[in-house]
Amino acid sequence: MNLRTPGPTPIPANVRKALSQQMIDHRGVEFSEMQPRITERLQTLFETRNDVLILTTSGTGALEAVIVNTLSPGDRVLAVSIGAFGQRFGRIAETYGAEVTWLEVEWGEAARPEDIGRTLDENPGVTAVLVTHNETSTGVTNPLREIASVVKSRDKLLLVDAVSSLGSLPCPIDEWDLDVVATGSQKGWMVPPGLAMVSMSERGWAASARSKMPRFYLDLSAAKRYLEQGQTPWTPAISLYFALDVALEGLIEEGTAAIHARHARAGDRVRARVKSMGLRLFPADERFASNTVTAIRIPEGVEVADFRKRAREKHGVILAGGQAKLAQTIFRIGHLGHIPDEELDAALDAVEATLETSESTPRVVGRST
């Protein structure tokens, strides 16, 4: 199968082999050597000297960790949402009692830094900003550098969902001054889901010291304390650490610039082909189209579930559907992590062939402008 969801991503052979290693004692020598090595490599790829903590959860657990470790009930925060994951981030904050001011952007569009600046100026009580770097549900990448600049010039805490961007798209944490940043193993890291990685700045730790939201399993201070001994507070998902260790070795060798260039090329390749088929990209402005996932409007008359089913059954290609209100509107092609040209091309061939055999009204419904 050619798995083209925006996470989980295909696992390279050497990483799959690492997954099947026999268990070790998570309080023993091997683990305590592996964990600092992984952490250091993550810091390199995150382009940060901040602490990086690893949690045994998937991405949503990481978003929850970001919230509960830095905020208190009643805190006023700004949630910038451009899609389903932006909504989720803000809803987690609401669940734990934060007072959320929403800046909801039309799905398919990126957030405008000036709108964020104005909203912050209009809501001086806001102390933290929640933002999604790459919105997996719409295939849009926010201009995070500019957003960070607007947020930090107003001296706010910046909490970033970088689940599907960090390690694939440029996101230099220190250069952009991002306080708390979360990603997940099943994205560009080429590891199965189950591990989340969170980077914490000094400002993040200061917020953590004041924060009163309840936390136990997701407590990043405990994670930091145990990391100093090469351990985790609770039993970690050891087989995923083995996988991450091997995957990071390859990524470090490749280097961040090459990794980002590889994803940029993949994004270009997929978008060019999609447009050449006469299909329309979902993002309103192609400059903000994501280089890790492409969201494509489904031609009128084509039923998404049936289209995906035929792509899978006839061509062995797994495409992602749309989420929430986009379920009947788009399909998505993931291109992060393991993205050889031939697999992307095969996926796009399958899209084309499947649409051609669709019992539908004419396939070409317009061109992206």
Place this chain on the structure above:
Amino acid sequence: MNLRTPGPTPIPANVRKALSQQMIDHRGVEFSEMQPRITERLQTLFETRNDVLILTTSGTGALEAVIVNTLSPGDRVLAVSIGAFGQRFGRIAETYGAEVTWLEVEWGEAARPEDIGRTLDENPGVTAVLVTHNETSTGVTNPLREIASVVKSRDKLLLVDAVSSLGSLPCPIDEWDLDVVATGSQKGWMVPPGLAMVSMSERGWAASARSKMPRFYLDLSAAKRYLEQGQTPWTPAISLYFALDVALEGLIEEGTAAIHARHARAGDRVRARVKSMGLRLFPADERFASNTVTAIRIPEGVEVADFRKRAREKHGVILAGGQAKLAQTIFRIGHLGHIPDEELDAALDAVEATLETSESTPRVVGRST
């Protein structure tokens, strides 16, 4: 290496192979077929018709899920603690604002059902009881059947940490009327850490409907809602599902009675040998000694860390140390999950050989009475 920690446990070859399977779409056909199959097998092995939910967390996350899905801040609960994990369970409840009455039992002893009954009678405002079935830190198994009877006769909600017992020791959930019960993949299930399984009774769901503790990632209602479509609300640790699927197939074939008998034999075998060496079991009353982990007093003059290091380096045997206040007092041998006689014997041979070469005061310091 002969891994003899009480979790993670050694992974059988067929389960290791399953771990290395290529990723699949967690919103796709294969996953939605696998998840109900796993759930049904868990229900069989849990001996319950209650809902069983799977979370991507380790055991501590499961304990937190049990608490936050059933309680509200200000709820009065009784935490029965006989060791480090009993303390942890109660501390999680305190973290989320429950008013905890502690029944702390001397480490090495089991809880007495009559003490629990009396404490409940003295504290009529208590609505829920937290209890550890098998206390991994002390090698003691609580008389859960009798405890459940005392708790249920007083009409309280019963929350059970069965992380290191369920699937290894008898714990028939429906017969004993246990409301909410948690276990973890890295124990008798012979799967790497990272998945937790929680069983919820109707009474548990009723409590959940009233519960006001904040929850998002660990929300069991969301897990139940998605299970109905063969999915999970958040991306699951897919490779661990593959492993669990294969491990459960073997366990179902073996059957609960045979599984429990296997662990009982392992416990007997380890304890008999330990005593024959003149070592003392840590549990005060051998009737409550655990059949999944044996805690052994370290002979006087033997330094635990050095002893464990030599067992590992010279004999390839990984023993567990003591936790918290028992760090210098005991060591532990895990015997749950994959427990062939020859591996247990080899571990015990290593214990004997390592103690014989210990530069210590006389090795035999007493016999357990």
